[in-house]
Amino acid sequence: MEPDDLLSLMGARRGHFVFESGYHGDLWLDLDGMFAAPAQLASILNDLSRQIAAVGPDVVCGPMTGGALVAFAVATKLEVGFRWIYREQTPSGQGLFPYRYYLDAAGAELANQRVVVVDDVINAGSATRETLRLLREQHAIPVAVAALLTLGQAPEKLARDEGLDLVTLANAESPLWMPDHCPLCAADEPVTSA
Numbered sequence: 171m172e173p174d175d176l177l178s179l180m181g182a183r184r185g186h187f188v189f190e191s192g193y194h195g196d197l198w199l200d201l202d203g204m205f206a207a208p209a210q211l212a213s214i215l216n217d218l219s220r221q222i223a224a225v226g227p228d229v230v231c232g233p234m235t236g237g238a239l240v241a242f243a244v245a246t247k248l249e250v251g252f253r254w255i256y257r258e259q260t261p262s263g264q265g266l267f268p269y270r271y272y273l274d275a276a277g278a279e280l281a282n283q284r285v286v287v288v289d290d291v292i293n294a295g296s297a298t299r300e301t302l303r304l305l306r307e308q309h310a311i312p313v314a315v316a317a318l319l320t321l322g323q324a325p326e327k328l329a330r331d332e333g334l335d336l337v338t339l340a341n342a343e344s345p346l347w348m349p350d351h352c353p354l355c356a357a358d359e360p361v362t363s364a
């Protein structure tokens with residue numbers, strides 16, 4: 171699939187954005203809008219499921235919200251187990267990575283199970299990295315990370331560093347800047363409302 175087709179499905183907009191992670195960037199995706207019209211996702215969910223099937227997972231696990239929705243669809247298609255993770259804001263609620271992640275209380279067995287981490291989009295990789303950490307705590311065997319779309323080079327690096335396969339339908343450029351190094355701030359570009 172062409173990245174532009176996927177970006178269009180995801181309601182992509184360019185501007186000057188401040189993400190919840192604290193990073194700045196120039197690409198905004200309306201992922202909630204994408205999930206509002208599930209029928210248009212059938213074909214890409216089938217494509218992703220087919221590629222994930224090749225890795226042979228026992229369980230797929232995704233971070234709430236969007237990642238878990240895609241993971242659930244894939245698990246349904248492949249008839250494998252499903253887990254999800256959720257996050258809570260840490261007390262400061264500011265700066266980079268102000269979230270703590272938790273595994274759901276119940277679900278498919280994880281110990282010694284081959285698990286694919288599934289997300290809708292992987293950007294900086296924070297949600298994926300934390301999902302992998304929680305899975306390993308439960309003695310799961312992560313075998314791949316997967317997403318409908320990956321942004322920039324960070325997802326590939328994360329998969330390589332973790333020794334995992336990366337399964338994705340498309341990759342698009344989306345720079346992430348620390349606030350102090352944001353060229354759009356330097357150019358006095360006002361922040362675009364999300």
Ligand SMILES: O=P(O)(O)OC[C@H]1O[C@H](OP(=O)(O)OP(=O)(O)O)[C@H](O)[C@@H]1O
Pocket residue numbers: 190191201233234235236237289290291292293294295296297298
């Ligand atoms: O690779 P990362 O930098 O972690 O970014 C990717 C994550 O961001 C999005 O979730 P979001 O934080 O928007 O939460 P939501 O799905 O609840 O909207 C997306 O669904 C991924 O889970």
